[in-house]
Amino acid sequence: MPGGPVHIEAHPIVRVDAVNHYYGEGQTRNQVLYQNCIDIGPGQLVIMTGPSGSGKTTLLSLIGALRSVQEGMIQILDRSLTGLTPRELVAIRRNLGFIFQAHNLFDSLSAYENVRMAMQLGGFPAGEMRERGMHMLERLGIAHRADYKPRQLSGGQRQRVAVARALVNRPKLVLADEPTASLDKESSSSVVKLLKELTMNEGCTVLMVTHDNRILEIADRIVNMIDGNIVSDVVLRDALTVCELLKSIEPFKQLTPTEIANVADRMKKRRYGPGEIVIQQGDVGEEFFLIGAGTAAVTAQQLGEPARQIATLTTGQVFGEMALLTDQPRVASVRAIDDLETYYLGKKDFREAVALSAGFKDQIRQTYFDRYSTLQHWSA
Amino acid sequence: MTMSASFVSVRWPWGQPILASVPLARRNLLADRRRLLRALAGIAFAVLLMMVELGFRTAFIGSMLLPIQQLDGDLMLVSSAKYEFGRRTPFLRRLFYEARSVPGIASVRPLYLERRTAIWKNPQTHELFGIQVFAFNPDEPVFLLPEVADNLEALRQPDTVMVDRRARSSLGQASAGMQTELSRHRVKVIGTFRLGPSFFSDGTAIMSDRNFFKLFGVQSPNSTELPDVEIGVIKVSPGQRTLDVQHALRAALPGSVMILTKAELIDREARFHMQVSPVGPIFNVGTLVGFAVGILICYQILFSELSDQLSQYATLKAMGYYNTFVVKVVLQQAVFYAVLAYIVAWTACYLIFRVVGEIALIPLHMSVGLTVTSLVLALIMCVGAALIAVRRAIATDPAELF
Numbered sequence: 001m002p003g004g005p006v007h008i009e010a011h012p013i014v015r016v017d018a019v020n021h022y023y024g025e026g027q028t029r030n031q032v033l034y035q036n037c038i039d040i041g042p043g044q045l046v047i048m049t050g051p052s053g054s055g056k057t058t059l060l061s062l063i064g065a066l067r068s069v070q071e072g073m074i075q076i077l078d079r080s081l082t083g084l085t086p087r088e089l090v091a092i093r094r095n096l097g098f099i100f101q102a103h104n105l106f107d108s109l110s111a112y113e114n115v116r117m118a119m120q121l122g123g124f125p126a127g128e129m130r131e132r133g134m135h136m137l138e139r140l141g142i143a144h145r146a147d148y149k150p151r152q153l154s155g156g157q158r159q160r161v162a163v164a165r166a167l168v169n170r171p172k173l174v175l176a177d178e179p180t181a182s183l184d185k186e187s188s189s190s191v192v193k194l195l196k197e198l199t200m201n202e203g204c205t206v207l208m209v210t211h212d213n214r215i216l217e218i219a220d221r222i223v224n225m226i227d228g229n230i231v232s233d234v235v236l237r238d239a240l241t242v243c244e245l246l247k248s249i250e251p252f253k254q255l256t257p258t259e260i261a262n263v264a265d266r267m268k269k270r271r272y273g274p275g276e277i278v279i280q281q282g283d284v285g286e287e288f289f290l291i292g293a294g295t296a297a298v299t300a301q302q303l304g305e306p307a308r309q310i311a312t313l314t315t316g317q318v319f320g321e322m323a324l325l326t327d328q329p330r331v332a333s334v335r336a337i338d339d340l341e342t343y344y345l346g347k348k349d350f351r352e353a354v355a356l357s358a359g360f361k362d363q364i365r366q367t368y369f370d371r372y373s374t375l376q377h378w379s380a
Numbered sequence: 381m382t383m384s385a386s387f388v389s390v391r392w393p394w395g396q397p398i399l400a401s402v403p404l405a406r407r408n409l410l411a412d413r414r415r416l417l418r419a420l421a422g423i424a425f426a427v428l429l430m431m432v433e434l435g436f437r438t439a440f441i442g443s444m445l446l447p448i449q450q451l452d453g454d455l456m457l458v459s460s461a462k463y464e465f466g467r468r469t470p471f472l473r474r475l476f477y478e479a480r481s482v483p484g485i486a487s488v489r490p491l492y493l494e495r496r497t498a499i500w501k502n503p504q505t506h507e508l509f510g511i512q513v514f515a516f517n518p519d520e521p522v523f524l525l526p527e528v529a530d531n532l533e534a535l536r537q538p539d540t541v542m543v544d545r546r547a548r549s550s551l552g553q554a555s556a557g558m559q560t561e562l563s564r565h566r567v568k569v570i571g572t573f574r575l576g577p578s579f580f581s582d583g584t585a586i587m588s589d590r591n592f593f594k595l596f597g598v599q600s601p602n603s604t605e606l607p608d609v610e611i612g613v614i615k616v617s618p619g620q621r622t623l624d625v626q627h628a629l630r631a632a633l634p635g636s637v638m639i640l641t642k643a644e645l646i647d648r649e650a651r652f653h654m655q656v657s658p659v660g661p662i663f664n665v666g667t668l669v670g671f672a673v674g675i676l677i678c679y680q681i682l683f684s685e686l687s688d689q690l691s692q693y694a695t696l697k698a699m700g701y702y703n704t705f706v707v708k709v710v711l712q713q714a715v716f717y718a719v720l721a722y723i724v725a726w727t728a729c730y731l732i733f734r735v736v737g738e739i740a741l742i743p744l745h746m747s748v749g750l751t752v753t754s755l756v757l758a759l760i761m762c763v764g765a766a767l768i769a770v771r772r773a774i775a776t777d778p779a780e781l782f
Contacts, residue, residue, distance in 0.1 A: 057782040066698060066779035087702065094700030100781045104695040106404065108411030113402045120401050121700050165699075177782045209782075 012075075013173050013205040014040040014063055019072030021058055021228075032058050034228045036072070040221075042172075045199045045206045047216060050225035056209050057177060059225070063207065064096060064175045065089040077172055094121050097171035099179040103162040105150040111137065111161045112146040115168050122169035136164040141190055156187030163191050167198065174198070176208040180215060192218055224265075232265050238292070239264045242343050245290055245316045255356060263353045267343040272336040278320075281333040285323025288350045291315055294340035300332040307333070324350050405712035408685065419681040423721035423762065424728070426674030430667050431729040431754045435744050437663035441653045442743040443578040445646050447514065450575065452524045454622045455629065456645045457488065457612030460638050463656070465649050466495050466512060466580055470608035471637050479612055482632045484620040489520035491611040492589060494596045495581060501561040502552035503569075509551050511562070512581035515592030522613040527573040528586055534570040535588045545572040546741050547583025565595050577741050579659065614639075671761055678765035682714060686773050691781060698778035706773050714766035718758045725758070726751065 021033035032055045040046050048056045061067045062074055065081055068089070074081045077095055084092070105114045115133045124132060137143040140160040142153075150158050159182055166174060174195065180188040192215045198204035199220070208219075216222065222239075224232045242264040246252040252260055267290065272278055278289065281301060295314045301307040310332065313319055323330050324347050345353070409416060448465055457479055459471035470492075479488045492515040500511035516522045518532040527542070534540055541562060543554040554560070558569040562585065575584050587595075593607065616625045622641060629639040640648065654660035686693070693706050730746050737744035 061779040061782045064698070064782075066777075066782070090697065090700055090702055093698060098695070098698045098781075100691075100695065100698075102691060102781075104691045104781065106407070106689065106692050108407040109402060109404065113407070116402050117404070117696065118699055 011042065012039040013042050013077060014038070014207065015073070015075040016059070016063065017073040019059070019062065019069065019074060021055070021062065021070055032228050036230055038223060038230060038233065040205055040207060042205055043199050043203045044220045045196060045218060046208070046221045046223060047219040048207065048209045048223045048225060049211065054225040055228040056225045060175055060177060060207065060209055064098060065092045095171055095173070097166035097169070097174040099163055099166045099174065099176035101178040101181050103150070103158040105158055105161055107150050110147045110149055111142065111153065114150070114161055115165045118165045118168050133168060136168045137161070139194060140164050156183050159183055160187060160191060163194070167194070170202065172204060174204060174206045176206065178210055178212070179208065180210065180212045185214070188212070188214060234265050235269070238269055238343065241292055242267050242290065245292070248316065249318055252353065255353070259353070259356055263345065263349070266349045267345050270342050270344055272340040272342065274336055274338050276336045278334040278336060278340070278342065279330050281330050283330045285320060285330050286347050287320055287344045288318065288324055289320045290318050290343045292341040292343055295337045296334050296340055297337050298332050298334050312337070321350065325354070405709045405716065409713055409716050419717060420721050420724060422677040422681065423674060423717055424724040426670050426677055426761070427721050427725035427754060427758045428728050429670030429673065430757055431725055431750065432732065433663050433666035433670055434750055434753060435729065435733055437660060438747060438750060439742040439744045440579050440659055440663065441650045443576060444580070444653055445649055446576050446578065446743070447584065448642070448646050448649060450524045451491070451613050451642065452522055453613035453642060454616045455614040455626055456640050456642060457614060457629070458638050458640065458645070460636050464652055466493065466578070468493065468496070468610065470610050473606055473608050475633055475637050476609045476612050478633060479614065479629060482625070482628050484617050484625040484628060486615040486617040487520065489516065489522045489613045490589070490609040491516050491522050491613055492592050492607070493610050494592070497563060497596065498585070499563050500551055500583065500585065502550065503554060503558050503560040504552040507550070509582055511551065511583050511585055513585045513587065513592065513596070515587050515589045517589045523586065525573045525575065527571055531571045537570070539565065539567050539591060540570045541567045541585050541587045541591070542571045542573055543569055544575045544577070544584040546574055546576040548577050548741060551583045563595050576743065671757060674758070674761040675765045678714065678717060678762045679769050681717070682710060682766055682769040683772065686710065686769055690773065690776050693773045694776040694778045694781050697776070698781060703774050707770050710766050710770040710773065711763060714762040715759065718762035722755055722758045
């Protein structure tokens with residue numbers, strides 16, 4: 001699938017399906033997004049990364065209803081953005097919070113008044129606004145500067161005012177572009193902490209473009225884009241699990257942590273119900289599996305004999321690698337016993353990972369040879 | 381908490397809060413005092429330029445109307461060919477007598493004038509200058525000027541004249557008892573009156589019809605017949621409606637004369653100078669230049685202000701403000717500029733008119749008409765400039781902010 005994996009969400013806040021986007025017209029028409037698909041559920045903090053020109057800001061502005069959708073479907077907060085007039089897009093944007101790289105505050109207005117400009121669109125009674133606005137400024141630690149003009153504030157304070165302005169209407173979806181780029185470590189962490197709190201406590205969804213390594217760790221999910229394609233979409237919780245598991249398994253335990261992380265990034269998640277076949281004996285092997293949770297039964301069948309269960313696999317164990325290494329058909333079947341959660345890796349990626357540690361290649365082959373013999377032994 | 385004081389529950393009687401929203405336009409205006417002063421100076425200058433041009437135009441026309449306003453009559457009988465009050469276009473004396481026989485008329489009195497050939501010798505420097513001369517029969521006075529009414533007896537004396545003491549200084553200081561020359565005839569000044577010069581004549585002299593005929597000749601010097609009349613100043617009998625008498629006169633007289641009310645004559649004269657004579661259009665062009673300069677200055681100011689705030693306005697649009705809001709803010713700002721600059725310009729213009737009016741002896745006033753007209757022009761100027769400048773803010777694409 002060209003757009004990368006899709007995490008299916010029951011009630012996504014953002015749903016992007018097969019989106020293409022072009023800049024320019026006629027001869028100069030230039031495609032910047034290719035078949036992008038992404039679903040983001042409520043309460044997720046998603047970080048988008050990728051080199052400049054990879055299309056991530058274009059995708060962000062499409063999701064933010066700042067551009068008209070050209071091809072494909074985008075749905076945010078249960079409303080489709082496809083085919084809306086510019087005026088309808090403006091109305092939809094009132095439900096979103098935007099944090100830009102620059103603070104874009106009016107120099108003529110005080111910090112509080114800048115925040116109030118947003119509140120005026122939120123439909124609050126005039127009497128409540130001061131309290132609401134001050135509360136938000138307080139959460140960002142700048143309430144004592146509420147009546148200062150932006151010129152009288154430090155860069156970090158200005159950006160925090162801009163964040164307060166984006167969040168004061170409690171939007172269900174916040175879109176941020178390098179929100180911490182101009183911030184020192186302390187301001188950056190207070191902003192990030194607030195965003196994280198909003199996702200955890202108030203079900204707010206945050207989609208953030210950033211290159212700031214300091215804040216990658218708070219993400220629930222990292223989407224990486226290159227040349228208009230979503231090349232990886234990693235749910236971080238899973239990625240950490242995968243790394244932990246891979247560390248103790250041949251051949252991966254020979255790899256450096258970075259290499260392991262690279263492998264983990266490429267692994268995608270797939271669930272199987274009880275009794276469902278994962279691989280079938282005799283099929284061509286295309287994938288390597290790691291069990292994240294649940295148990296699976298390995299059965300092998302010799303000609304003219306009934307299938308025999310030869311092993312039970314559980315969390316942290318792997319299967320399916322042999323066919324990839326030997327280019328032989330699957331020598332056994334694997335069936336889910338209960339709810340089985342697997343992370344799988346394509347043949348190409350798997351071979352690359354193995355090739356990475358050339359020095360250990362023989363050892364790896366030996367390992368697999370051993371296991372192959374065991375299987376032969378069982379099936380004999 | 382100074383801010384909360386300015387926002388909380390100050391309400392109109394109908395319950396809507398005053399200052400419910402952030403006064404962005406006002407804040408933008410006051411954000412940079414120096415820029416505000418520069419802007420106001422520029423716009424006020426343009427408004428002042430328009431005011432002065434309009435004021436001069438009004439004064440110019442007003443000065444032309446001064447003698448007509450001093451005529452003591454309800455209706456005026458003039459030649460149909462007459463297009464300008466001060467230019468000689470007499471009508472046949474026969475028609476003057478015919479008008480007298482129309483019922484409802486209390487009096488028809490002749491007024492004579494000469495502007496082209498009347499030369500006044502400055503009694504102090506003996507230099508010669510053109511002057512405008514009016515003449516009437518002292519038995520049938522036509523002027524409202526009180527000094528003239530008081531000196532009818534003296535005017536009957538040969539070679540006597542009254543002169544305008546508000547005449548331009550080049551004509552010299554004339555006072556009662558002084559002797560000088562008018563068109564090479566020795567005349568005696570028996571008094572002065574207060575009128576004021578116009579753009580076409582530096583001063584005015586008034587004399588009796590007999591002295592006038594002697595100085596400026598009649599059509600046929602040998603004839604004892606009286607010359608043709610320039611203006612017939614008509615008084616309507618008490619109890620008669622001016623309009624009825626005007627209709628009766630029109631019915632009785634041929635088309636070679638017009639019967640106008642005093643107001644109509646004033647209106648006609650003003651229109652002539654405004655539309656036909658080159659002077660009115662010159663001032664109009666001056667006003668237009670002021671207007672154009674004003675639009676340019678105001679556009680430049682608003683445009684540079686908007687350019688500094690493009691990303692801010694784009695952010696407002698990203699947040700969900702419509703373009704109409706942006707337009708409203710910029711228009712408000714333009715109106716503030718217009719009103720503030722107008723106040724400055726009005727004050728400056730008032731002072732200028734006081735000084736220049738005294739020096740140039742022309743009726744320069746900050747009239748209600750001028751006040752209203754220039755305010756409307758200032759508003760159109762700034763709002764127009766705002767509408768051109770705001771296109772840039774409308775064109776900003778919030779998508780570019782990412």
